Amino acid sequence: MTSALESRPGVRPSQVLVLYNADWDERHPLLGGDQDSRAVAEHFVRMHTDPVSGEKPYTLGLTGKRFLTSLLAGDHLEEQSSDNGCGVVYELPGSGKSVSACEMRDSRLVEVVLPKADIPWDMHSLRLELEPDPPSEQDKILLVENGVSLFPGKVGVQHQGEWQIRATGRMFTPGPFTARARCSDAQGKMHEWSARYHDIEYASFSATGPDGVRDDQNYLDCVENPVKAFLEDPANALSDGTLLRDHILYFVVCYGLPHTVAAPLGIATGINDQLRDFGSHIDFGQRLQIMYYNLEQLHSHQVQPLRLDQRAEAGQEAFRHYLFRNPLSRPLLGEGINPFAHPQAYQKGKGVLDTxxxxxxxxxxxxxRHLFFAMRIDGDGPLEAMELVDRAAYASRYAGPGMGVLPGVPLAQGQERTGRIEPRSPARRLWDLGYRHLFQHERGWVRLEFLKLAPGTGFLNTNSTFLPGGIATFVQSSQGWNMKDSRFHEYLRQGVTVTAGSARVKPRVTPHIHSQSFWDEEVFYTCLLRGFPMGEVLLANQIHLNWITSFVGDPLYRLPMETQHPPALAGLAWDKNVRVTPGRDPAKGKGWLVIVDLETSASDPRVAQMRLGPVYGDAQTVTEFGFERFSSRPFVFVPREAVHDTDLWRVELMDPFGQVVRLEGQLR
Incomplete structure (x- = not known):
């Protein structure tokens, strides 16, 4: 017998390396004593171990111990240095000291753009001069006078348009200088501006910044170097001598590891021209993904100007910012950057979708271009993280049009339950294949919520939840791990199997996520319906590398090509499968945690919704406590005052096909 996720050719459990935080010291009361991060990793391995061959994913615990603390303890892996945000330093001859060039304008690109104002400018008063620094025998160099270029062909002037003056300042005076511009408004008031410029001759690429310490050194020490050592160790090689470096395809990043780490060399990256949207903290998994990628081939230690709009200091508003940067200031983007990206992702007029x-x-x-693909098994707690694995295992065997369909329950299209399913949309394609649980939003870059189970369809949920295999994301910059009130976290609470969001949302610290950071629905669902594993589906949509997007879920989840009906939830008993543990809820005080272990396994994946209530005489269960997500270990909290010694309690469990089992017992 084979497991649900490894039953088809091309997917092997040993092609996954599962990473966890070996320093984690928190232990959930319902996990039997093991620390949470390792417990999540071991659960993933258990659900992906082939029952026949014994082949299973590899695991590696990471440590960042520093005396009594761990560098891996926080949401971000902190670094001791942070002075290399642009990857460029500046050193004048004879100074013997380099300084950061991140705020330095490139003297080759002097551009004057008069600020917008209510009073028109008198363009015939426009003037620009360059003043060498330090002052020399050379006089100030006047380039524009009375709105006219004194060097036609070398200094451009236009009275209308996006700019007013353009000059290659270095052509007139090498080394640093100060540019001074002035112009009167129509009422005769003179306005003056000045800005310092620096010569690219004295700017150079830096891997460390002025202090000589790499801004990603802690990441290298705690994460990348240990992972590389594991992958390159001959003792871990396959029987034919193949190193794991060349065998592993996917990384699973478990609950307890940081969400963000420093970008390569600590260089801040961004996709637009707003400096506040750049950041040097990127997704943990995306940094792992490129650990063997030849970055030097791309940036070649270059220094280049990059136009960045930011709020100028008073008196500098008329000078546009062309600052020294390195090519790594942009995410890895473009043709061939990801050899496995679909060539038509995010393009209109798609032809044959092949990859x-x-x-x-x-x-x-x-x-x-040696790549991996990384996904997080994570959530608000370790149990929520484990549920992602359970739902993926179940969906990989049983998901199909018949899941979630109960006899006598109508599932017609409607604005409230399905939204408007438009022609030629992925939602229409899935509907025509028989899938009845989905919702299409009217607007958005990713509009489809797949396998979304609305209330009132015969199941135990009174709010929207997702069937196993459910997929949804919300394309918005405020969606991320640190935004607890976001739809990103709402989807996790509703029981999605796959979602995506920003690893962290913080202007000037993390890059600003954007609409092409998630997936192209047409490419995504075409690959999914062909049976590609989820990691490969997402990789085909990933046009950016070295980025902030955090992909959440099991990379081996895939839709089955042939649907099956699961067996009943047999063999369960109150005394064997129901565990009652004293607990405390922040809002409800002391009480009891009641969890039901469905005994899920790789060969027999199980998930169910749950409700629990006391039984009085011959009456039906009085429903008081419910768990609406599908889980292999659903649980509820019961306040102490709701429990009486003589009460008989009933647990009702319903699987995604409507099969029900009931267990009865006492909570004390």
């Missing part, structure tokens, strides 16, 4: 498969053999064709 290169993500296999070790295909990856070996581009050793300079």
């Amino acid at each position: 290169r498969r993500f296999t070790p053999a295909q990856r070996a064709l581009r050793p300079d």
Whole structure:
């Protein structure tokens, strides 16, 4: 017998490396004593161990111990240095000291843009001069006088348009200088501006910044170097000598590890021209993904100007910011950057949707683009993280049009339950295949919520939840791990199997996520319906590398090509499967945690909704406590005052096909 996730060719459990925080010291009361991060990792391995061959994912515990604390304890892996945000330093001859060039304008690009004002400008009063720094025998160099260029062909002037003056300042005076501009408004008031410029001759690429310490050194020490050592260790090689470096395709990042780490060399990255939207903290998994990627081939230690709009200091408003930067200031983006990205992702007018498969053999064709794909098994707690694995295992075997469909329950299209399903949309394609649980939003870059189970469809949920295999994301910049009130967290609470959001939302610290950071629905669902594993589906949509998007879920989850009906939830008993533990709820005080273990396994994945209530005489269960997500270990909290010694309690469990089992017993 094979497991649900490894039953088809091309997916092997040993092609996954599961990473957890070995320093984690929190222990959930319902997990039997093991620390949470390792417990999540071991659960993933258990659900992906082939019952016949014994083949299973690899695991590696990471540590960042520093005396009594761990660098891996926080949401971000902190670094001791942070002075290399642009990857460029500046050193004048004879100074013997380099300084950060991140705020320095490139003297080759002097551009004057008069600020917008209610009073028109008198363009015939426009003037620009350059003043060498330090002052020398050379006089100030006047480039524009009375709105006219004194060097036609070398200094451009226009009275209308997006700019007013453009000049290559370095052509007139090498080294640093101060540019001074002035212009009167129509009422005769003179306005003056000045800005310092620096010569690219004295700017150079830096891997460390002025202090000589890499801004990502802690990441290298705690994460990348240990992972590389594990992947390259001959003792871990396959029987044919293949190193795990060339065998592993997917990383699973478990609950308890940081969400963000420093970008390569600590260089802040961003996609637009707003400096506040750049940041040097990127997603933990995306940094892992490129650990063998040849970055030097891309940036080649270059220094180049980058136009960045930011609020100028008083007196500098008329000078546009062309600042020294390195190519790594942009995310890895463009043709060939990700050899496995679908060439038509985010493009209109798609033709035949085909893509290169993500296999070790295909990856070996581009050793300079050696990629992995990483997903997080994570949530508000370890139990929520484990549920992602359980729902993926169940969906990989049983998901199909018949799941969630009960006899006599109508599932017609309607604005409230399905939204408006438009022609030629992925939602229409899925509806025509028989899927009845989905919702299409009217607007948005990702509009489809797949396998969304509305209330009133015969199941135990009174609010919207997701069937196993459910997929949803909300394309908005405020969606991320640190935004607890976001729809990103709402989807996790509702029981999605796959979602995505920003690893962290913080202007000037993390890059600003945008609409092409998630997935292209047409490419995504085409690959999903062909049976691709989720990691490969998302990789085909990933046009950015070295970025902030956090992909959440099991990379081996895939829709089955042939649907099956699950067996009943047999073999369960109150005394064996129901565990009652004293607990405390912040809002309800002391009480009891009641959890039901469905005994899920790789060969027999199980999930169910749950409700619990006391039974009085011959009456039916009085429903008081419910768990609406589908889980292999659903649980509820019962306040102490609701429990009496003589009460008989009934647990009702319903699986995604409507099969019900009831267990009775006492809570004390």
